Amino acid sequence: MPRNDGVRFTSSSIKIRRLSPPRSLLDFPCTSHDPTSPLARTAHLLVQFVSAFKNRQSAQWLRPKPPLLSSLSLSLARPRKLPPLCSASLSLSQPDGAVQPDPGYKESSAGPPVESSQSEFEARKGQSVSRHDEERVLISEVLVTNKDGEQLERKDLEMEALQALKACRPNSALTVREVQEDVHRIIDSGYFCSCMPVAVDTRDGIRLVFQVEPNQEFHGLVCEGANVLPSKFLEDAFQDAYGKVINIRRLDEVINSINGWYMERGLFGLVSDVEILSGGNLKMHISEAEVNNISIRFLDRKTGEPTTGNTKPETILRQLTTKKGQVYSMLQGKRDVETVLTMGIMEDVSIIPQPVGDTGKVDLVMNVVERKSGGFSAGGGISSGITSGPLSGLIGSFAYSHRNVFGRNQKLNISLERGQIDSIFRINYTDPWIEGDDKRTSRTIMLQNSRTPGSHVHDQPNSGSLTIGRVTAGVEFSRPIRPKWSGTAGLIFLRAGARDDKGNPVIKDFFNSPLTASGNIHDDSLLAKLETIYTGSGDRGSSMVAFNMEQGIPVLSEWQFFNRVNARARKGIEIGPAHFVLSLSGGHVVGNFSPHEAFAIGGTNSVRGYEEGAVGSGRSYVVGSGEVSFPMLGPVDGALFADYGNDLGSGPTVPGDPAGARLKPGSGYGFGFGIRVDSPLGPLRLEYAFNDRNAGRFHFGVGHRN
Numbered sequence: 001m002p003r004n005d006g007v008r009f010t011s012s013s014i015k016i017r018r019l020s021p022p023r024s025l026l027d028f029p030c031t032s033h034d035p036t037s038p039l040a041r042t043a044h045l046l047v048q049f050v051s052a053f054k055n056r057q058s059a060q061w062l063r064p065k066p067p068l069l070s071s072l073s074l075s076l077a078r079p080r081k082l083p084p085l086c087s088a089s090l091s092l093s094q095p096d097g098a099v100q101p102d103p104g105y106k107e108s109s110a111g112p113p114v115e116s117s118q119s120e121f122e123a124r125k126g127q128s129v130s131r132h133d134e135e136r137v138l139i140s141e142v143l144v145t146n147k148d149g150e151q152l153e154r155k156d157l158e159m160e161a162l163q164a165l166k167a168c169r170p171n172s173a174l175t176v177r178e179v180q181e182d183v184h185r186i187i188d189s190g191y192f193c194s195c196m197p198v199a200v201d202t203r204d205g206i207r208l209v210f211q212v213e214p215n216q217e218f219h220g221l222v223c224e225g226a227n228v229l230p231s232k233f234l235e236d237a238f239q240d241a242y243g244k245v246i247n248i249r250r251l252d253e254v255i256n257s258i259n260g261w262y263m264e265r266g267l268f269g270l271v272s273d274v275e276i277l278s279g280g281n282l283k284m285h286i287s288e289a290e291v292n293n294i295s296i297r298f299l300d301r302k303t304g305e306p307t308t309g310n311t312k313p314e315t316i317l318r319q320l321t322t323k324k325g326q327v328y329s330m331l332q333g334k335r336d337v338e339t340v341l342t343m344g345i346m347e348d349v350s351i352i353p354q355p356v357g358d359t360g361k362v363d364l365v366m367n368v369v370e371r372k373s374g375g376f377s378a379g380g381g382i383s384s385g386i387t388s389g390p391l392s393g394l395i396g397s398f399a400y401s402h403r404n405v406f407g408r409n410q411k412l413n414i415s416l417e418r419g420q421i422d423s424i425f426r427i428n429y430t431d432p433w434i435e436g437d438d439k440r441t442s443r444t445i446m447l448q449n450s451r452t453p454g455s456h457v458h459d460q461p462n463s464g465s466l467t468i469g470r471v472t473a474g475v476e477f478s479r480p481i482r483p484k485w486s487g488t489a490g491l492i493f494l495r496a497g498a499r500d501d502k503g504n505p506v507i508k509d510f511f512n513s514p515l516t517a518s519g520n521i522h523d524d525s526l527l528a529k530l531e532t533i534y535t536g537s538g539d540r541g542s543s544m545v546a547f548n549m550e551q552g553i554p555v556l557s558e559w560q561f562f563n564r565v566n567a568r569a570r571k572g573i574e575i576g577p578a579h580f581v582l583s584l585s586g587g588h589v590v591g592n593f594s595p596h597e598a599f600a601i602g603g604t605n606s607v608r609g610y611e612e613g614a615v616g617s618g619r620s621y622v623v624g625s626g627e628v629s630f631p632m633l634g635p636v637d638g639a640l641f642a643d644y645g646n647d648l649g650s651g652p653t654v655p656g657d658p659a660g661a662r663l664k665p666g667s668g669y670g671f672g673f674g675i676r677v678d679s680p681l682g683p684l685r686l687e688y689a690f691n692d693r694n695a696g697r698f699h700f701g702v703g704h705r706n
Helices: 036-055 114-125 155-164 176-188 231-238 248-264 313-317 330-342
Strands: 007-010 091-093 137-145 172-174 192-202 205-214 220-224 269-277 281-288 290-298 346-355 361-370 374-382 394-405 410-419 423-431 442-453 467-482 485-499 523-535 544-552 562-575 578-591 599-601 616-618 620-633 636-646 667-679 682-691 696-702
Touching: 137 155, 137 192, 155 176, 155 192, 155 205, 176 192, 176 205, 220 231, 231 248, 248 269, 248 281, 290 313, 330 346, 330 361, 467 523, 599 620, 616 620, 636 682
Parallel strands: 091 192, 137 205, 220 281, 290 361
Antiparallel strands: 007 220, 137 172, 192 205, 269 281, 346 361, 374 394, 394 410, 410 423, 423 442, 442 467, 467 485, 485 523, 523 544, 544 562, 562 578, 578 620, 599 616, 620 636, 636 667, 667 682, 682 696
């Protein structure tokens, strides 16, 4: 998050001392006003007021004491309601303004608590007095003045004070407690920094005067410590307050909104101190917990005790978006934890912030538990492209993988998959983040030898089967472009050719259509690859857009020269418990390319209701699909779907026209129903579909449709 280097906008020049930062964000010092002493004096003088008018005794008049007027100074630790801040006292005066104190009262720097004064009053009476049995004094008039006893210059403030009164009304009998509560109500209105009730004995009765001191008018703001809080946020919060009397309640709302801004973003920051200075200037200090240091601590998988890790700490630290000097964000920390987990080499990750002495900063300790780095594995699967034979589609696999080569999260994978027809041997070496690169660029070096069915384009009726053998070697570079967008560029060498069921090279199929573009037993290509992918949340129904382009580079004259583009898009829509998924894909090839590389339409991941490639095979294609799924029982979902595919009339343009020789329609649709089951192997799909030729067939697949 960008820094704003402090916020400062004020109408007058003020020199402000630097505040000491809090010891920790969870334990800010609180130095708010203590109203106990002023309120205790209020209770004490109210006792005098009641006693004087009960006994009507004469007393020695003394020089009046100065009123206790408190200046406003707030210090806030956590978001909370401001305490009532007031200085309140009540004195009995003659019309000339002299004060009559209790002869037994002795002034002290700290008066007794309000409750103690009330108990003293009860003790003097020699009896217990309940709230309903307290002595009452009849008040003939209630006024609000300034601290000098003069009328307030602003009538709106006088009305605010009068409207805050609940018990103190003309011609009403009042108790000490009721006067005290109304003093609090005046202060709670937020416009006044002090309030002193004064009782004056006049010929018409007792006049109760609330002498108030309004807060200053707001003329400027100085904000310290706000490194990430936008200045525009503060300007908007205070723009309606300029030239108006500062209202503590409104100020409390602004403080809560600032604290809420930090909380919504998961940032460690809040308003720690607010003070009204002379001239109506407001000084606000915001404490933000900056990251002081980030360290990695490896924990043992069994004991949980610190241990030595195999991963280099810098390999983990470079994955973190949280950096030194930033305000610590819990949301950002959570994303960092998820990022480290996606590296695939950690079993558990957590971040613990720790305060750094009295600096107001935090150290981050990332606890990590490593997974086993690598090992051998064996398994099996099903290929949806094989639809005939006693072991149709069954694939066995054996692999060795290492997730953390050299402790840098580099991955080595060597695998062999073998089926009835399919076989793939591959070696992949991936560096997920090239050292010294600041764009998170990954590099993959691959070598692969595969054999796949050729029946998608060149099925051989009654004469065995064809397989397409490919030897691939290349390097690819990938990097994130924007959030949810990634890009890949690579250079790949490909050698591909066809073999019959006995393993002999062939250059023509059953219909005498060529199987290679060069006329040799294999075609060679050097492909420059570009791909960009957008993914939403990664869920089954999330949005996805992918675009792929391959350009054949004819380094040698017999090498293929063509351009292939392919695009896919998917959109999910939730409507109640049902989930709709719409998908669309299409592609086109220009130039001289191998016939077996034509786009095959039809099958489990294309148009269901048809065999693999039975709709058509062309230079161009488009396939659209709509599907709605709904929960049925536990992990089982039901589904209804419809698919449509078309080769856009490009079948005859493929060398040898393999689709025309096999009377493929070039377009077709299918519809049906199925079930989805979540399993350890991934989503399992069992479907039955009808096509537009009134034929039906089962389809079985693993994983979501492409």
